[in-house]
Amino acid sequence: QITLKESGPTLVKPTQTLTLTCTFSGFSLTTSGMGVGWIRQPPGKALEWLALIYWNNDKHYSPSLKSRLTITKDTSKNQVVLTMTNMDPVDTATYYCALRQNDYYFDYWGQGTLVTVSS
Amino acid sequence: EIVLTQSPATLSLSPGERATLSCRASQSVSRLLAWYQQKPGQAPRLLIYDASNRATGIPARFSGSGSGTDFTLTISSLEPEDFAVYYCQQRSNWPLTFGGGTKVEIK
Numbered sequence: 560q561i562t563l564k565e566s567g568p569t570l571v572k573p574t575q576t577l578t579l580t581c582t583f584s585g586f587s588l589t590t591s592g593m594g595v596g597w598i599r600q601p602p603g604k605a606l607e608w609l610a611l612i613y614w615n616n617d618k619h620y621s622p623s624l625k626s627r628l629t630i631t632k633d634t635s636k637n638q639v640v641l642t643m644t645n646m647d648p649v650d651t652a653t654y655y656c657a658l659r660q661n662d663y664y665f666d667y668w669g670q671g672t673l674v675t676v677s678s
Numbered sequence: 679e680i681v682l683t684q685s686p687a688t689l690s691l692s693p694g695e696r697a698t699l700s701c702r703a704s705q706s707v708s709r710l711l712a713w714y715q716q717k718p719g720q721a722p723r724l725l726i727y728d729a730s731n732r733a734t735g736i737p738a739r740f741s742g743s744g745s746g747t748d749f750t751l752t753i754s755s756l757e758p759e760d761f762a763v764y765y766c767q768q769r770s771n772w773p774l775t776f777g778g779g780t781k782v783e784i785k
Contacts, residue, residue, distance in 0.1 A: 596774075606714075606722065606765055606776040621773050622679065655721055664712040664769060666733065668721035 561585035563669035581656030592661040682777035701766035
């Protein structure tokens with residue numbers, strides 16, 4: 560059974576750095592073709608893909624946010640970590656992590672975590 | 679970046695009616711497009727992959743078609759649990775992109 564779960568702060572101040580952790584089970588990020596991505600969704604708005612890391616440590620970022628994002632993995636802990644610097648109120652959103660297998664689509668998602676950016 | 683434009687933004691229909699949702703890409707994505715369903719407070723769920731393939735466990739009333747730049751998600755007869763927001767997503771090019779969504783609401 561594949562599960563993913565996001566964790567991190569629910570409230571961050573403007574200019575701070577956000578660190579989110581995706582802890583997963585039921586698959587290994589050492590298996591060829593596996594990738595874990597981050598997607599966010601501001602309240603009432605559409606989904607936005609942010610970043611993705613593959614089993615071989617290949618990484619991809621949204622061009623509009625690339626300068627602020629870093630994605631890493633810890634295969635021993637079955638975790639993927641996303642950091643986003645210089646947070647702004649417009650970054651208020653539910654952040655999801657999701658599994659992408661063999662370059663297809665996101666077929667397993669975490670429940671999401673709401674992050675509010677406010678002073 | 680490939681922009682996906684979904685229409686209409688909102689679709690007001692009654693249970694039992696047919697729903698037709700559109701997703702248009704700013705450039706060809708071949709058939710590399712998926713559809714997701716999202717209900718309030720829930721994560722998206724993959725419905726259709728590569729334009730016309732139903733994901734595991736998805737009922738046959740959901741079907742997808744299209745290629746190139748124009749895609750359609752059809753729900754043949756709306757069930758009460760189908761009222762939700764639907765998103766398309768392409769995997770043809772980086773960055774991965776989603777459409778703006780279509781809300782299917784009860785009329």
